[in-house]
Structure formats: structure tokens, C-alpha cells
Amino acid sequence: MVRATLLATAAVIAFAAAPAAADEGMWTLDAFPTERMKADYGWAPDQAWLDKVRGGAVRLTGGCSASFVSPQGLILTNHHCIATCLANNSSAAKDYLNDGFVSSRREDELKCPGQQAEVVTSITDVTTRVKGAMGSLTGEALTKARDAEVASIEKAGCTDTATTRCQVVTLFGGGQYKLYQYRKYSDVRMAWAPEDRASTFGGDPDNFNFPRYALDAAFLRAYENGQPVATPQHLKWNPRAPKAGEATFVVGNPGSTSRLWTGSQLAFEREVRLPVTVATTSELRGRLIQAMQESPEKEREGLDTLNGIENSLKVFIGRTKALNDPAFTGKLAAAEADLKAKSARNAALGDPWTEVDSAVSAYRSLYYPSRFMQPSSDLLGYAQTLVFAAQEREKPNGERLPGYTDSSLPLTEKRVLDARPVYPWLDKLTLEWSLSKAREYLGADDPDTKLLLGKASPEGLAESLVSGTKMADPAVRKALWDGGMKAIKASDDPMIVYALRLADRQRELRAKTDAVYSGPLAIAGAKLSDARFAAYGDTLYPDATFTLRISYGKVAGWTERGEQVPYQTTMAGMFERATGNAPYDAAPGFVAAKSKIDPNATFDFVTTNDIIGGNSGSPVIDRAGTVIGAAFDGNIHSLGGNYGYDPVLNRTVVVSTDAVQEALEKIYPAPALVRELAGK
Known part of the structure; x- marks a missing residue:
């Protein structure tokens, strides 16, 4: 295994204070850099493509992203995004987090407490209204006036709070304000999840590293009035291996970045917030x-x-x-x-x-x-x-x-x-x-x-x-x-x-x-x-705000200490890596099904897409608009991505639909889901 380090002294790092470069950027869906992508890749999606993707992208209020992948409200996300749902439904008699969950009937799907699924239906610029309310006010008076206007806009935008949600989002540190309107689904249930060890193989040592062999995937389902919701704008499931160099898109809700911060804000982070956070969190662990x-x-x-x-x-x-x-x-x-x-x-x-x-x-x-x-x-x-x-x-x-x-x-x-x-x-x-x-x-x-x-x-x-x-x-x-x-x-x-x-x-x-x-x-x-x-025109994107964004990139490994890190891992590689000792103990389901599993199936792969926490569960989409994976991590270099993007070393780690399909068919069999994903 190639051990990654965080130091990027030889890399060329691009920052959002200047025009975005290479594959950098968490772009809002109403401001996609079409011409820039065309210049980089010779092609870019049109508005119809973007609208379709927007309709299939899901925000989970637990802090993750997801996507509808069938007409019956089936949602693809990461296992670690729904682990709390599994834990909340577990008991001493049945440990769903450890053992996984496969529902043979929709009636048996498990409710996820506190979870809500949301799909963006419109984005409206309300900057003039919010800034007008703030006027020349300062301090606490300014924040009160701003918050009052935001509350008014949100209330007027969503009169049906049972099925819709409105949220005014601050972009560019106060340069823009946008009203995001959502169709929400408050009844979200667990449909399928592998064993915890299948998702966390490699544990903390492999976290934010690559190669990875993690089946970090799960399926939820959205319900309304006790029935699965109809989701005709879902994205098409495509269980295939990725291709080196092919264009990929990550559509999800990156949580928070600090790329537009000034030097004094970064100094506070380095000198105050991070030291106390690392020290106290280490003790809690x-x-x-x-x-x-x-x-x-x-x-x-x-x-x-x-x-x-x-x-x-x-x-x-x-x-x-x-x-x-x-x-x-x-x-x-x-x-x-x-x-x-x-x-x-x-x-x-x-x-x-x-x-x-x-x-x-x-x-x-x-x-x-x-x-x-x-x-x-x-x-x-x-x-x-x-x-x-x-x-x-x-x-x-x-x-x-x-x-x-x-x-x-x-x-x-x-x-x-x-x-x-x-x-x-x-x-x-x-x-x-x-x-x-x-x-x-x-x-x-x-x-x-x-x-x-x-x-x-x-x-x-x-x-x-x-x-x-x-x-x-x-x-x-x-x-x-x-x-x-x-x-x-x-x-x-x-x-x-x-x-x-x-x-x-x-x-x-x-x-x-x-x-x-x-x-x-x-x-x-x-x-x-x-x-x-x-200074830079419109070649900019705002810091992440846990609202819908799209990034484009490609399937690609990177060079680490003179060695080429491959862009993908295989099922066979996981068995070779397994030692039988935690956290490199293969999940029991994998061990039992070893003879059935295609050893050459792609397990995980990496792309140059620009993501951050909150993107977990985001669909990774190909040029045709089909889902070929779910983003679940970054490599170790991406941990500095909160402050700047490095096109040479930053990588998104993705669980392949190729691996998930193998699991659905052979390891944790769910024939009904296989048929549903195939449109049958």
C-alpha cells in the first residue's frame, strides 16, 4: 500500500480567491462554468442535463448527500451516512449495524429517526431584498434585520410546510443570498445495508487513504402517507467499472469550506479553534x-x-x-x-x-x-x-x-x-x-x-x-x-x-x-x-454551505513518492489485503461468498472531483448522466481541501456501482432491489 502524506510542497495549489483552475470548484447549479469545462474537456452538459441531475439529487438532513435511483423513491447513499439509523434500530437481540440489513419486503423497511430527504426544486436570487433590509445597519441590529427578512422570504416561499422547505443561503460571505426551495420527504426508511465491517474495512488506518476496499454504500427509501414516493426524475443506475480518464460529476451538498477566508481568520483557526478541538476530541476518543x-x-x-x-x-x-x-x-x-x-x-x-x-x-x-x-x-x-x-x-x-x-x-x-x-x-x-x-x-x-x-x-x-x-x-x-x-x-x-x-x-x-x-x-x-x-470576473464559486453543488473531474490516480497510485481497486485486492485481524478482517458475508464474487470487479476508485465533508453519498455521474458510484471519502491530501484545492494530489474516493451490484446479487442478496434498479 502506498502511504500518503499531507505535505504538498511540490504541488501547484489553486485557490478560490483567484479564478478556479483545473478541476477545482463546487459550483452552484445555477452557475455551472460551461465554457470553462468545454475548454478543459471539449464538452460540457447542457441545461437539460443539469436540470435532470438536480431533480435526482437528494440532501439528507443528517449531514450527507444521496440520489434517487429508481421510480419508487429508492435512494443511494453511503453506509456511514445511515449507520446511526441502523444503530437506532438495533438492540441486544438484533444488531443491524454489525450484521447489516436486507429487506425482502418494503413493509419491513426500517424507519430512520430524525432523517429527512430533500430535493431542490428552484433557486432564486434574493440578494437585493436581504441587503436592502440590512441597509446601513451594523452589529447586532444588522443580523436581526437580515434574519427577519430571511424569515419573511422563507415563509412566503413555502406556505405548505408539510411537503416543502425553504432556506435562504448566504453565499460569498454575504455577497449573495439565494432562496433554495425543496420538496421534502419526512419519512425515510432503510432498505439495504451491508455489514459494518464491509463498509469500514481498514478502519481508522485506511480512513482518508487509498487504496481502499470499503463497501460504503446503502439504500434508503422515501415514503409519503405510508407509501413509497414516485420519483420519475431519478438517475439511472449503471453497474459498470469506471474508465481511466473519463469525465465524472459529483452532485451533492458539500458541508463547509473556508477557501474565501482572510489571513486573520485562518490564523484564528490555526491558533485557537483547531488546537482545542484536536486536544479535547482526542480525549473523548x-x-x-x-x-x-x-x-x-x-x-x-x-x-x-x-x-x-x-x-x-x-x-x-x-x-x-x-x-x-x-x-x-x-x-x-x-x-x-x-x-x-x-x-x-x-x-x-x-x-x-x-x-x-x-x-x-x-x-x-x-x-x-x-x-x-x-x-x-x-x-x-x-x-x-x-x-x-x-x-x-x-x-x-x-x-x-x-x-x-x-x-x-x-x-x-x-x-x-x-x-x-x-x-x-x-x-x-x-x-x-x-x-x-x-x-x-x-x-x-x-x-x-x-x-x-x-x-x-x-x-x-x-x-x-x-x-x-x-x-x-x-x-x-x-x-x-x-x-x-x-x-x-x-x-x-x-x-x-x-x-x-x-x-x-x-x-x-x-x-x-x-x-x-x-x-x-x-x-x-x-x-x-x-x-x-x-478582480477575476465570474470564474468563481462560493464556499460550501451544505447546499446543492456540482463538481466536474475525471477518473485518475496520482503519483506518490515516485510511485503511481492506481485509479481503482478490485474485489480480489480486498481478500489479498485481509489479515484476519481488525480492522483488516474481511466481513463474514464477503468470506462466505468469496467463491461467487468476481475478483476483477472494481471495488473503489478515485477521481479529481473537488469535494468536502457533506458530499458523502453524492452520486458520481458519467457523461451520459448515469450513476457509476457514490463518493464517500477523500485521500489524505484532501484534508487541506477546506482551505484550498490541489489538482495534483487531491482525490475523491468512490465506491463503485460495480461492487455494489456484486453485493446485491451475491454477498447480501436483494433480488427485488436488483430488479428495481434494472427498471424491471
């Missing part, structure tokens, strides 16, 4: 591993959480390495200097860089309190949402906090009321960890520490809150949701009482952040956006 070793039950109940923590930790460590690499940061600084030079004669622009510097400087004193005043606990999370929802619903729609407006409440309510298991030991572990870190970083005598703990220890407070609350009961949560502030004030549930205790300080910190950070950044961001368009 250790605490959880130790606890999971206490019993098979805890091992089962903690596995999904551990997988998520390990994945996030690797991302944070990779970003830290990127921002501490002089060659990498030198390219960032050069791109910023180029933009400043091109903007120097624009007197109307002012000095947005100094404005950002001041905002970031002011935020430094607010960051730790804001971070640690949000203790980590599913049960406390329920209580805090119930408290804030009750308080916000007493206000006019335009005065509410984001997340509690009329357009947002249906999803908030669903997440609070959907039934799912909460394991007391695990909730107690995360709560006492976060409280102990608050005391460590804020100090024992800090007023916020005293508000969080009183005279209790982190361990004692976590024990009393978790053991005394009834927040795990959906019926209790529903009564509090329906009862509003009257029910909240009358409740003696310790989590509700604690959430009320913290609420005023949480609001105060938010208001201060709006005044000195978010408000000024909105103004400066709009100026920086104007500067970029003036």
Missing part, C-alpha cells in the same frame, strides 16, 4: 474506547459514535497539518496578496481586510465561552431545543432565532420528537467530558464555569442530570413541545431546569457575537465578494 471495553453492550452501543469521532478527529488533525505547512499557507497568503493588489485602487471598497481582522480579534475573547456553554449531551440537547422552541414560538416569526422560524420548525420538531434510543452511560460520558473541559479551559473561578457547574463536579452533575431526566421518553418531549412555555416553566425535569439555567447566558453570548463578529463579517464579506468579482 480515549474515554469512549475505554468505556466500550467494559462490556459487549457498550461496545455495540458506542460503535457509531466512535466511528464519527475518529473520522472527525482525522479531519481536524489533517487541517492542522495543512495550516502548519509553510508551502501550503504560503500559497494562501500569495492568493490573498494578489487580491489585495488588484483591489488597491478601488476606493469604494475601503479596507475589508482590516474589518475582518478587528472582528476576529473581538471574537477571540468570546470563543471559549460560546463553545463550552454548549455541553455535549443528547438528552440536554433535547431539553435546550424544547426550551428555546417554547421561548421563540412566543415571538413573531421575524424576531425568532434561526432554526425556530416557521420554515424551520417542522424539521426541528421532527428531530425532537422522533423516537430513538439514548444510552445513559454514553450520554453521561459525553456530558461529564464536556463539563470537565469547560472547567479546564475557562478556569474554575470563571463565572461561566460557575454557571455550568455550581458547586458540583462534572462527574456528579452529569450523573444527577442523566439519571434524573425523562428526556429519553418521546412522549415526555411531545408534552413539553405541545405545552409551550407553560409546560416548560412547570417542569421539574432536571435537564429542563438546567437548560433554562443556561439559556440567558447562551443568548447573551450569541448577541455579543452578532455585534462584534457576525455582523461585521457580513459587511466585510460582501465587500470582499465585490473585490473578487471585480
Whole structure:
């Protein structure tokens, strides 16, 4: 196996502050760079192609992407995107996460708590309205005016909140505002998933590396009124091997990037946010591993959480390495200097860089309190949402906090009321960890520490809150949701009482952040956006915002330490790599079906497409518009992709439809799904 490193000192790195180069770009569907792709590839999709793809692309509100791949609401995504659904449906008697799930009848498909599938139906520019509402306001007044106008636009855009969702999205740091309208499906069910080890073969050592042998794929289904939804705009399933050099498209919802950040924002990331995140997350990982070793039950109940923590930790460590690499940061600084030079004669622009510097400087004193005043606990999370929802619903729609407006409440309510298991030991572990870190970083005598703990220890407070609350009961949560502030004030549930205790300080910190950070950044961001368009024209794309984007690229390996990394792996390669010891122990289903499996079938492959977290599950589409894979990872070099794209080394890792078809037919047989995918 070729071991990848994050250093890219010899690479040519392209950044979004300047015109996008090579295969860089997470483009909005209403601004695809047709001419640029034609120049690079000799062909580009037309509007009809883009419209069809948009109609088949799905956003999962759990933080992933997906696609409809049959007329009956069948959804392709990644296994790691639905692992929580499997875990939530599991018990000591049946462990779906470990064993996988294959439904022979649609009636047996498993509901996924809190999950919602959404398809973009239109994108409308509302920049003039939002900026007009902001006018010449500053600070907290600006953010309140902006949020009120956003709430008004969203409410008017989606009067049927049962089937539609509206979301105004900020692009280019405040340079543009777009209204995204969605057709939503609130009943999402599990249809097929392999064993966990089939998806996670290679475990943490292979995460963000290649070659990979991971069957990171699963199928969901969208329902409405108890029946599978009709999805005539689905994408065609094409179970074939990729071809070297062929054009590929990734259509999904990249979560967040920071490619348009200034030097002071990146410095804050490197000096403040990332160090505390890496240190505290590493400790949480250790605490959880130790606890999971206490019993098979805890091992089962903690596995999904551990997988998520390990994945996030690797991302944070990779970003830290990127921002501490002089060659990498030198390219960032050069791109910023180029933009400043091109903007120097624009007197109307002012000095947005100094404005950002001041905002970031002011935020430094607010960051730790804001971070640690949000203790980590599913049960406390329920209580805090119930408290804030009750308080916000007493206000006019335009005065509410984001997340509690009329357009947002249906999803908030669903997440609070959907039934799912909460394991007391695990909730107690995360709560006492976060409280102990608050005391460590804020100090024992800090007023916020005293508000969080009183005279209790982190361990004692976590024990009393978790053991005394009834927040795990959906019926209790529903009564509090329906009862509003009257029910909240009358409740003696310790989590509700604690959430009320913290609420005023949480609001105060938010208001201060709006005044000195978010408000000024909105103004400066709009100026920086104007500067970029003036300097580079329209060859730009906005930072990722977990909204629908398309990237184009090609199937291609790369050169690592003088060796060529191949663009694909095969089924035979997985068996050669297996050692029988975790995490290189082949899944039992693969072992049992070894003689049936085509050893030459493509398992995973890599492309030059530009993606980031949130793109997990995105369909990888060929020129014909058919699905040939699902993106599930990046290589180790892509961890710096939050700040800049490297066309030489950055790669998207994809599970091939060739491998998924083998699994559907021979390893975890699902003949009904095979027929459905074939259109029979």
C-alpha cells in the first residue's frame, strides 16, 4: 500500500480567491462554468442535463448527500451516512449495524429517526431584498434585520410546510443570498445495508487513504402517507467499472469550506479553534474506547459514535497539518496578496481586510465561552431545543432565532420528537467530558464555569442530570413541545431546569457575537465578494454551505513518492489485503461468498472531483448522466481541501456501482432491489 502524506510542497495549489483552475470548484447549479469545462474537456452538459441531475439529487438532513435511483423513491447513499439509523434500530437481540440489513419486503423497511430527504426544486436570487433590509445597519441590529427578512422570504416561499422547505443561503460571505426551495420527504426508511465491517474495512488506518476496499454504500427509501414516493426524475443506475480518464460529476451538498477566508481568520483557526478541538476530541476518543471495553453492550452501543469521532478527529488533525505547512499557507497568503493588489485602487471598497481582522480579534475573547456553554449531551440537547422552541414560538416569526422560524420548525420538531434510543452511560460520558473541559479551559473561578457547574463536579452533575431526566421518553418531549412555555416553566425535569439555567447566558453570548463578529463579517464579506468579482470576473464559486453543488473531474490516480497510485481497486485486492485481524478482517458475508464474487470487479476508485465533508453519498455521474458510484471519502491530501484545492494530489474516493451490484446479487442478496434498479 502506498502511504500518503499531507505535505504538498511540490504541488501547484489553486485557490478560490483567484479564478478556479483545473478541476477545482463546487459550483452552484445555477452557475455551472460551461465554457470553462468545454475548454478543459471539449464538452460540457447542457441545461437539460443539469436540470435532470438536480431533480435526482437528494440532501439528507443528517449531514450527507444521496440520489434517487429508481421510480419508487429508492435512494443511494453511503453506509456511514445511515449507520446511526441502523444503530437506532438495533438492540441486544438484533444488531443491524454489525450484521447489516436486507429487506425482502418494503413493509419491513426500517424507519430512520430524525432523517429527512430533500430535493431542490428552484433557486432564486434574493440578494437585493436581504441587503436592502440590512441597509446601513451594523452589529447586532444588522443580523436581526437580515434574519427577519430571511424569515419573511422563507415563509412566503413555502406556505405548505408539510411537503416543502425553504432556506435562504448566504453565499460569498454575504455577497449573495439565494432562496433554495425543496420538496421534502419526512419519512425515510432503510432498505439495504451491508455489514459494518464491509463498509469500514481498514478502519481508522485506511480512513482518508487509498487504496481502499470499503463497501460504503446503502439504500434508503422515501415514503409519503405510508407509501413509497414516485420519483420519475431519478438517475439511472449503471453497474459498470469506471474508465481511466473519463469525465465524472459529483452532485451533492458539500458541508463547509473556508477557501474565501482572510489571513486573520485562518490564523484564528490555526491558533485557537483547531488546537482545542484536536486536544479535547482526542480525549473523548480515549474515554469512549475505554468505556466500550467494559462490556459487549457498550461496545455495540458506542460503535457509531466512535466511528464519527475518529473520522472527525482525522479531519481536524489533517487541517492542522495543512495550516502548519509553510508551502501550503504560503500559497494562501500569495492568493490573498494578489487580491489585495488588484483591489488597491478601488476606493469604494475601503479596507475589508482590516474589518475582518478587528472582528476576529473581538471574537477571540468570546470563543471559549460560546463553545463550552454548549455541553455535549443528547438528552440536554433535547431539553435546550424544547426550551428555546417554547421561548421563540412566543415571538413573531421575524424576531425568532434561526432554526425556530416557521420554515424551520417542522424539521426541528421532527428531530425532537422522533423516537430513538439514548444510552445513559454514553450520554453521561459525553456530558461529564464536556463539563470537565469547560472547567479546564475557562478556569474554575470563571463565572461561566460557575454557571455550568455550581458547586458540583462534572462527574456528579452529569450523573444527577442523566439519571434524573425523562428526556429519553418521546412522549415526555411531545408534552413539553405541545405545552409551550407553560409546560416548560412547570417542569421539574432536571435537564429542563438546567437548560433554562443556561439559556440567558447562551443568548447573551450569541448577541455579543452578532455585534462584534457576525455582523461585521457580513459587511466585510460582501465587500470582499465585490473585490473578487471585480478582480477575476465570474470564474468563481462560493464556499460550501451544505447546499446543492456540482463538481466536474475525471477518473485518475496520482503519483506518490515516485510511485503511481492506481485509479481503482478490485474485489480480489480486498481478500489479498485481509489479515484476519481488525480492522483488516474481511466481513463474514464477503468470506462466505468469496467463491461467487468476481475478483476483477472494481471495488473503489478515485477521481479529481473537488469535494468536502457533506458530499458523502453524492452520486458520481458519467457523461451520459448515469450513476457509476457514490463518493464517500477523500485521500489524505484532501484534508487541506477546506482551505484550498490541489489538482495534483487531491482525490475523491468512490465506491463503485460495480461492487455494489456484486453485493446485491451475491454477498447480501436483494433480488427485488436488483430488479428495481434494472427498471424491471
